Amino acid sequence: MCGLLGLVCPSELDADAARAAVDAALRCQRHRGPDESGTWADRGVVFGFNRLSIVDIAHSHQPLHWGPVDAPNRYTILFNGEVYNYLELRADLKREFNLKFATDGEAEAMVAAYHFYGAEVVKRFRGMFAFLIWDSYKGELFGARDPFGIKPLFYASGPGGMAFASEKKSLLALGRALGMSPRIDKTALQHYVVLQYVPEPETMHDSVRRIESGTSFTVTPDGTMTTHRYFDPVFRPLSVSQYESGRLHSDIAAVMRDSVAKHMRADVTVGSFLSGGIDSTAIAALAKQHNPDLITFTTGFERQGYSEVDVAAESAAAIGVKHVVRTVSAQEVMEYLPLIVWYLDDPVADPALVPLWFIAREARQYVKVVLSGEGADELFGGYTIYREPISLAAFEKVPGALRKAMGNLSTKMPEGKRGKDFLRRGALSLEERYYGNARIFRDDQIRRVLRTFNPAIGHMDVTAPHYRASRDWDPVTRMQHVDLFTWLRGDILVKADKVTMANSLELRVPFLDTEVFKVASRIPLEEKITKETTKYALRAAMRDIVPAHVLNRRKLGFPVPVRHWLREELYEWAAGVIRDSATDPFLDKAAILEMLEEHRRNEIDHSRRLWALLVFMIWYGIFVEGRIRPQIPEPHYPVRL
Numbered sequence: 001m002c003g004l005l006g007l008v009c010p011s012e013l014d015a016d017a018a019r020a021a022v023d024a025a026l027r028c029q030r031h032r033g034p035d036e037s038g039t040w041a042d043r044g045v046v047f048g049f050n051r052l053s054i055v056d057i058a059h060s061h062q063p064l065h066w067g068p069v070d071a072p073n074r075y076t077i078l079f080n081g082e083v084y085n086y087l088e089l090r091a092d093l094k095r096e097f098n099l100k101f102a103t104d105g106e107a108e109a110m111v112a113a114y115h116f117y118g119a120e121v122v123k124r125f126r127g128m129f130a131f132l133i134w135d136s137y138k139g140e141l142f143g144a145r146d147p148f149g150i151k152p153l154f155y156a157s158g159p160g161g162m163a164f165a166s167e168k169k170s171l172l173a174l175g176r177a178l179g180m181s182p183r184i185d186k187t188a189l190q191h192y193v194v195l196q197y198v199p200e201p202e203t204m205h206d207s208v209r210r211i212e213s214g215t216s217f218t219v220t221p222d223g224t225m226t227t228h229r230y231f232d233p234v235f236r237p238l239s240v241s242q243y244e245s246g247r248l249h250s251d252i253a254a255v256m257r258d259s260v261a262k263h264m265r266a267d268v269t270v271g272s273f274l275s276g277g278i279d280s281t282a283i284a285a286l287a288k289q290h291n292p293d294l295i296t297f298t299t300g301f302e303r304q305g306y307s308e309v310d311v312a313a314e315s316a317a318a319i320g321v322k323h324v325v326r327t328v329s330a331q332e333v334m335e336y337l338p339l340i341v342w343y344l345d346d347p348v349a350d351p352a353l354v355p356l357w358f359i360a361r362e363a364r365q366y367v368k369v370v371l372s373g374e375g376a377d378e379l380f381g382g383y384t385i386y387r388e389p390i391s392l393a394a395f396e397k398v399p400g401a402l403r404k405a406m407g408n409l410s411t412k413m414p415e416g417k418r419g420k421d422f423l424r425r426g427a428l429s430l431e432e433r434y435y436g437n438a439r440i441f442r443d444d445q446i447r448r449v450l451r452t453f454n455p456a457i458g459h460m461d462v463t464a465p466h467y468r469a470s471r472d473w474d475p476v477t478r479m480q481h482v483d484l485f486t487w488l489r490g491d492i493l494v495k496a497d498k499v500t501m502a503n504s505l506e507l508r509v510p511f512l513d514t515e516v517f518k519v520a521s522r523i524p525l526e527e528k529i530t531k532e533t534t535k536y537a538l539r540a541a542m543r544d545i546v547p548a549h550v551l552n553r554r555k556l557g558f559p560v561p562v563r564h565w566l567r568e569e570l571y572e573w574a575a576g577v578i579r580d581s582a583t584d585p586f587l588d589k590a591a592i593l594e595m596l597e598e599h600r601r602n603e604i605d606h607s608r609r610l611w612a613l614l615v616f617m618i619w620y621g622i623f624v625e626g627r628i629r630p631q632i633p634e635p636h637y638p639v640r641l
Contacts, residue, residue, distance in 0.1 A: 002062055003032030003501075004078040005048040005170050006132045007177070008141050008219055009161030015041055018161075021177035022048040028169035031343070032080075032501045034635030036061065040076065044221075045134050045141070047078050052368070052504055064103070066111045074137050077111040080166050081129030081151045082508065084262035089113055089124065107131075114142065122216050122230050126262070126514055130211070132164055141219040147231035148375065148512045149200070149213025149489035152497055154345075155225075156180055156208045162219060164211075168345040171208050172623070182207040184624065186452045189586060189616075191462060193446055195438045196349035196612055197490040199462045204346045204619070213489050231514075232469075233484050235477045235521045243524055252541035255519045259510040260286040263371060270508075271295040271367035273359065274323070276311030277553060278539060279373030279382070281546045283510055285319050287371055294321045295366050299359035301328055303561045311553070318547035326362040328355050330569035338618055339630040343502035344494070347619040349440075349612035351560035353495035357502065364503045374492050375512035378483045379520035380538040381476060381528030383437060388425070389475035390531065395426035403427050430475050431467045435459035436487035440608040449591050449613065451584075462486060476529055504635050563607040567600050574614055581617040582625050 005026055009018050019041045026037060026048045033050030040047045040063045049062040067074035083089070086106030093099045093112055101108055106127075113121045114133055119142060128150035132143040143164065145153045155164045156171045158178035165171050175182060182205035188198045201210045211217060214231030264270055264287060272284040274296035288294045296316050300309035309325050316323035333354055340357050341347065363370055377383050395403060407427025413420040425433050447453050466485045470478040493509075500507040510516070527537035539551050566574055578592050592613055599606040621628035 002052060002078070002080050003029035003050040003166040003170075004062075004080045004130065004132060005029070005163070005165045006078055006134075006141070006143075007046045007161055007163045007174065008223070009044060009046065010223075011044045013160065015043075015046075018046050018177065021174055022046045025165075025170040025173035026050060028173050029165070029167040031504055031635050032166055034504050042076070042134065042136055044139060045076075047076060047132070047134070049078055052506060062107065064107045064111065066108055066115075068115060071137065074135065075111045075115065076134045076136070077107050077131060079107045079110060079129065079131040080153075081127060081131070081146065082106065082265075082506075083110060083125045083127040083129060084265055084513075085124075085126040086110070087265075119216055119218070119228070120230070128508070128512075130166065139221040142216070143211070144216035144230070145211045145213055147214045147233070147514055147517075148484070148493070150493055150497065150509060150512060152345075152494070153211040154203065154208055155211060156182075157223075157225075158207075162223060162225065168203055168205070168208055169342075172205070175207075180207040184586070186454070186586075187457055187461075189452065190446070190450065190454060190457045191459075192347060192349070192616065193441055193450055193612065194459050195436065195462070195486065195490065196440060196608075197438075197487075197494065198346045199486060199490050204623075213485075233481065233517060233521070235470075235473060235481060237474070237477055237524050237528075238522050240524045240526055243522060243527075248523065248527060248537055249541040249543075251519050252537060253545065255513075255516050256282065256510065256541070257286060257289075259513040259516050260371070261290060262513075263508045263510045264290045266369050268368040269295075269366070270369040270371065271297060271363055272321075272371040273363075273373070273507075274298050274312045274316060275373075276308030276315065276550065277373070278535065278542060278546055278550055279376040279511065281315045281319075281373075281550045282376075282538075282542045283371045283373050284315070284321065285545050285547075286510075288319050288321055295324060295363075296321050297324045297326070297359050297363045297366075297370065299326045299328060299355040299362075301355070301561055303564060308559075311549070315547055315550055318549075324362060324366065326355075326359050328358045330565050332358070333565070334570065334573045337615075338622065338628050339632070340499065340502070341615060341618045342622055342630045342632065344498050344619070346494075347612075347615045348491060348495050348498075349608070349615050350491050350495055351562045351608075351611055353499050354560060356495060357499040360500045360503045360505050360507075364505045367505075369506045369508060370500070371508050371510060372496065373511060374496055374509045375488065376535065376538065378480055378488050379511060379517060380523065380535045381480060382535040382538075383479075383483070384534060385434075385437060386476050386479055386529050386534060387531075388434075389430070389479075390529065391422075392426050430478060431460065431463065434479055434482065435463050436483050436490075438487060438491075440612060445609065449588050449595070449609075450586065451588055452586050474525055476525055562611050563605055566596070566607050566610055567602065571596070571600055574610065577614050577617050580627075581621060582627070583617055583620050587613065587617075 023039050033052040036051035047063045063076045065073045065076050083106040086109050090109045122144045129146045130151040130153035154168045158180035160178040185206040188202040188204050192198050200212045217227045219225045272287050274280050274284050284296050298312035410423035466482050470481045523537050595606045598604045
């Protein structure tokens with residue numbers, strides 16, 4: 001585990017200057033790897049790393065050099081993440097090629113496998129990763145990102161070369177060396193306002209992009225980059241008659257046991273996040289089978305109805321694990337939000353990232369790795385919105401003209417009138433109405449606040465390719481597929497990686513495993529969504545694993561009382577953020593202040609919209625204005641883990 005930074009530059013450039021620039025840029029991501037740091041250079045390439053040692057702590061230093069007997073230092077690898085099947089991979093290489101290894105970690109196995117199996121080797125890796133491999137013989141760079149996008153990888157280019165990094169901040173710090181002048185990407189900003197996050201491959205800076213999930217790439221000696229999607233998450237639900245439910249449930253239980261066992265592989269202490277829902281509880285219960293001294297962690301708020309602390313504590317007691325709770329106050333949110341936004345790189349408007357940052361900070365005092373339940377909803381059908389096709393099924397039988405008329409009728413109904421949104425959504429096709437778990441702004445509301453609004457830009461720019469790929473699937477499965485490419489990798493996994501790594505804590509997500517996906521992708525529709533519940537098959541599979549009080553609880557996650565805070569404790573703070581912001585070229589601050597007043601008077605609940613705009617304003621104050629300067633702590637921990 002580390003933060004990586006690689007610069008491929010023209011050989012005529014000053015090598016010492018390039019290495020110094022990379023060394024300076026590493027400072028921005030030191031939290032990703034406080035155990036070890038350094039740079040390495042070869043002709044045309046500079047690698048930098050920040051290591052958080054998890055496996056083979058005493059060895060496996062990075063960059064790691066490897067080569068066959070006749071060229072022992074041909075390859076150099078930078079690797080961020082974990083490949084959980086590295087022991088099996090090493091065994092294959094020993095058996096097939098009689099290889100001997102100098103380390104006990106996965107990086108050496110990965111680079112050796114690349115040599116023998118070629119670029120398709122990424123399909124063999126089971127884990128979360130972003131890596132770069134430099135081939136000194138070819139003067140070529142090969143890299144990839146894991147199938148679901150758990151680990152980030154940014155890139156940027158200019159006259160000074162092409163650079164890749166785990167943190168966008170490091171690329172911005174390399175801006176002068178690369179010869180790039182990043183500006184705000186107006187399309188990305190509009191997508192952010194609509195979706196609450198910046199979708200891949202965009203970032204909020206027009207000169208920096210992201211390698212997409214499930215994608216590998218090659219940079220040739222002339223600086224040309226080509227990409228290849230090696231993983232397409234295709235759902236092929238079977239019918240109930242094809243997949244007898246008892247066998248389905250046992251298959252789910254078996255693959256989850258195997259995935260958690262693989263994710264427990266580490267030479268350091270592993271803990272687990274625990275909310276009040278089935279996902280994290282199942283992970284913790286399975287992890288306890290491998291670590292009897294497992295510690296679980298949860299967070300909550302003092303306001304009633306916005307905490308799962310009691311349920312999580314009850315679950316921890318039932319599982320038999322030590323449990324740690326961190327309560328977060330509104331005052332702490334105001335104090336630490338700028339620092340959290342700095343760690344994010346790009347704005348993410350999900351309030352849940354705030355309590356997640358605090359519990360990650362608490363957990364790092366006890367463990368170096370935590371397991372978590374991200375991905376279960378997308379794979380097993382867990383979001384309540386997935387039941388919408390059931391409730392809107394009647395609209396599919398209504399003739400097109402009448403359906404459109406019903407949609408027009410909804411626009412004439414007063415705001416907040418019961419049935420208004422139901423009519424509006426029923427009049428739309430799935431492609432028009434569903435773009436992930438992110439509906440907070442309508443077009444008329446965006447026009448009110450976004451000065452740069454462009455009617456030609458919409459959510460379908462992001463979702464259309466994925467809807468085309470799932471054209472013949474049922475509506476629920478299409479929604480799952482869209483979420484894998486939008487909400488999951490744009491919001492869920494970004495906040496999971498950024499706020500845990502901000503605290504030098506590695507987060508592992510056993511649900512997001514290719515073997516788990518193979519089973520989940522075949523679940524019949526009737527075993528995912530029913531009129532009564534979601535994730536039916538998963539709940540059935542976990543019946544003998546999780547405590548009974550958790551099995552059928554509705555999903556809460558880490559709810560945040562933003563709605564109340566913006567009327568009370570955070571009102572003055574929010575007004576100050578809006579007034580002080582220099583985002584006038586992009587946002588109508590007077591309209592936003594009016595929204596804040598409407599919210600305070602309890603006329604309209606603008607909380608999620610206001611939160612999205614406030615996060616962007618803070619981000620802008622940090623990364624554009626330079627007016628907001630969070631104090632970035634040096635990685636330091638009270639105990640050696």
